[in-house]
Amino acid sequence: MAQAKPLQGKTHQAKAQFGYRRHADQDRAGQGPAEHPVVVVGAGPVGLSLAIDLAQRGQRVVLLDDADRIGEGSRAICFSKRSLEYWDRLGVGDRMVAKGVVWSVGRIFHGDSLLYQFNLLPEDGHKRPAFINLQQYYAEAYLVDRISDLPEIDLRWRNKVTALEQRNDGVALTIETPDGAYRLHAQYVIACDGARSSLRQMVGAEFAGQVFEDQFLIADVKMTAEFPTERWFWFDPPFHAGRSALLHRQPDDVWRIDLQLNRYADPVVEKKPENVRSRIARMLGHDKFEFEWISLYKFQCRRMDRFIHGRVIFAGDSAHQVSPFGARGANSGLEDAENLSWKLDRVLRGTSPASLLESYHAERSMAADENIRESTRSTDFMAPNSHQEARLRKAVLSLAKETEFGKRMVNGGRLSVPCSYDSPLSSPDADVWGGGPSPGCSMLDAPVAEQAYLTDAFRKGGTDFTLLSFSNGAAIDVPDGVKDVRIGGEGGLADPSGLVAKRYDAAPGAAYLLRPDGYVAARFRHPTRAAIAAALSQAQGLN
């Protein structure tokens, strides 16, 4: 594994650099290209996480990146509870949370007054917080470190895919390196190569959606400040009249500031540090800060029509893009990775048919549509497209001063939560439930002991299909290969606060069948072996 060399942290500079290494696959004269089960293209948070997940499932992965560094400017900063739970399963959650700043409260201001505040996780009894803020370069560095524990992953820097050719049984790739080009074959290629994905172009895929004309200035500034660790969002603040602004704290006294600019602003002028400085000084009331990163964006909300093109599968920004408001970009990419990994593992092992991968497209394109819908609504509310939309917004902001329903209509970004799937892998409820996660929803966390949580029990020994059961004293016949997590009864886990039963609306005897990505496949008030087996085969794509 190449050792990371830390670089100086200046504006627009990378945080760690890795060495290019020649690989034996480049020296196969006369033998034909090397064959690999999976090639992941792109060592950003999504590609790195997917590679780790596949490796933990025992798959060999080649991970290619055209750069030799991470952290070319910070991008994603807000990582959701669901992403942290995923990173727990990949063995990096503690490190992310230890470095990140934890938050759950947001405040929305109009002018100079507070309109309302919200708490994204008001209840106790969860291992992970609603969100942490962490610079993307830290997240990537911790994932790269984790990869050094996993010999299954062969991470190759400065390996740029320049051509691909679909075959019946896989994909042939041409890869450019500092030593020249070489070829390799993969059964599956996973494109995690970001919004400007060159693999997307190589498969000739459409990428349709909406481009927003307003521009946003994004800056990471280093300063000591007393703002609380909360998300602050302003409509029409005194320091930036007629536009919106967003403030987030990050580790190391770095603050992310997003300022909406008008659509006619000249990007070259706006990006000049002296101009950014005066805007931010107006916001903060002082100019005692240093820049770590400055960028100017126009946002797009769009997705590929299909996430699967032959043997090339797209995940993260290569497949779908949203505006940053709502923190749905990186978090949904990580959900893509978790959704795809267990399915691809089963297909490669031959324990599920290749058609199981279709459910990746079905589920994750549904999630992309939801994210695009939410993100478009937020962006339209922040930057109205017409005189009528602007009048509506003015009326809503005025109503919000006085009424609860007005507050609910204000849209300063709805933050990422896991999508619920209307999925071919789910078995519909046959019993009556008054609550709890229904089939197609993500599992919920709850304490099972002092400092131990259901999500810990779920991941212990590797994430696989799991039967979460609530003991009534009778033994449940758990199918082969399904992990058993039992609440109550002899040898079972405790439910000290009663929150497991409450959150799952479970009486003794009930059971939930969880997929390896922590989604509910089916649930039963009175499980039978036959019903569990049928739901399991449905969820494994065997029906």
Ligand SMILES: O=C(O)CCc1cccc(O)c1
């Ligand atoms: O708080 C939000 O809605 C998202 C914050 C965010 C995420 C990624 C980039 C960025 O500039 C802001």
